[in-house]
Amino acid sequence: MSIDISTLKDQSKNSVTAKNQSPEPDAEQVEAYLQNNPEFFVERDDLLVKLSIPHVSGKAISLLERQVTILRDRGIDARHKFNGLLDNARNNEFLFGFIRTLVLSLLKAESLEEIVAVVQETLCSLDNITACELILLGDETIEDSPVRRESKERFVQGYPNVFLLRKTSCESLRPEQIGLFFPRQTQPVRSTAICPIGNGEIIAILALGNESENYFNLDLDTLFLDFIGEVIGAILLRELNQ
Numbered sequence: 001m002s003i004d005i006s007t008l009k010d011q012s013k014n015s016v017t018a019k020n021q022s023p024e025p026d027a028e029q030v031e032a033y034l035q036n037n038p039e040f041f042v043e044r045d046d047l048l049v050k051l052s053i054p055h056v057s058g059k060a061i062s063l064l065e066r067q068v069t070i071l072r073d074r075g076i077d078a079r080h081k082f083n084g085l086l087d088n089a090r091n092n093e094f095l096f097g098f099i100r101t102l103v104l105s106l107l108k109a110e111s112l113e114e115i116v117a118v119v120q121e122t123l124c125s126l127d128n129i130t131a132c133e134l135i136l137l138g139d140e141t142i143e144d145s146p147v148r149r150e151s152k153e154r155f156v157q158g159y160p161n162v163f164l165l166r167k168t169s170c171e172s173l174r175p176e177q178i179g180l181f182f183p184r185q186t187q188p189v190r191s192t193a194i195c196p197i198g199n200g201e202i203i204a205i206l207a208l209g210n211e212s213e214n215y216f217n218l219d220l221d222t223l224f225l226d227f228i229g230e231v232i233g234a235i236l237l238r239e240l241n242q
Helices: 005-020 027-036 043-049 063-109 112-124 150-160 159-164 175-183 223-240
Strands: 052-054 061-062 129-136 146-152 169-171 193-196 204-210
Touching: 063 112, 063 223, 112 129, 112 223, 129 150, 146 150, 150 159, 150 175, 159 169, 159 193, 175 193, 175 204, 193 223, 204 223
Parallel strands: 129 146
Antiparallel strands: 052 061, 129 204, 169 193, 193 204
């Protein structure tokens, strides 16, 4: 049997070429390798110098410069998050202290007049509350009485949302609705938080106003106000049932 020497040479040459031209790793493989070998660039300073990354400005920067930029940006972001946590902690501390003061004052109140006075004076002490009204639903107010009473039908017609939603509603009201809740208010009220009082039947309404149009808005979290409404409702029921 004869052997073609030229064929063997071609096969040998092709084998060497195939070994020398092994497929290059794709981007994902390179990324995985570097993640598994974070010290790859240690003692490879020349390689680091040759690497560059396009910047937003269009100017190429070195890998080390890019690392410094990323670490600096992450440090700034971490600092902002930390400051945000501190602000939340301060706000929570303030809210806890405020609610504690309100609840203790309500527990000490010995009459309906004192309950209304505590609610309105305590809430109006907040910088962001321009107006506050605690309105009991039932018979209309007796003249010169410090406790405001209104018929339920008047508010069902003037602002039915408080009875339909049965939770605090925050929005800007029409002038006639603002007049319904704050008839004695001299300062402008442009946004309101209307909180129904009572677990089953609504026995009262807590109305809060602010001079800014967007302070009380539909995106505002009402958990704090709903809780205040529950506390006031429990205290009012205790007093009314005596």
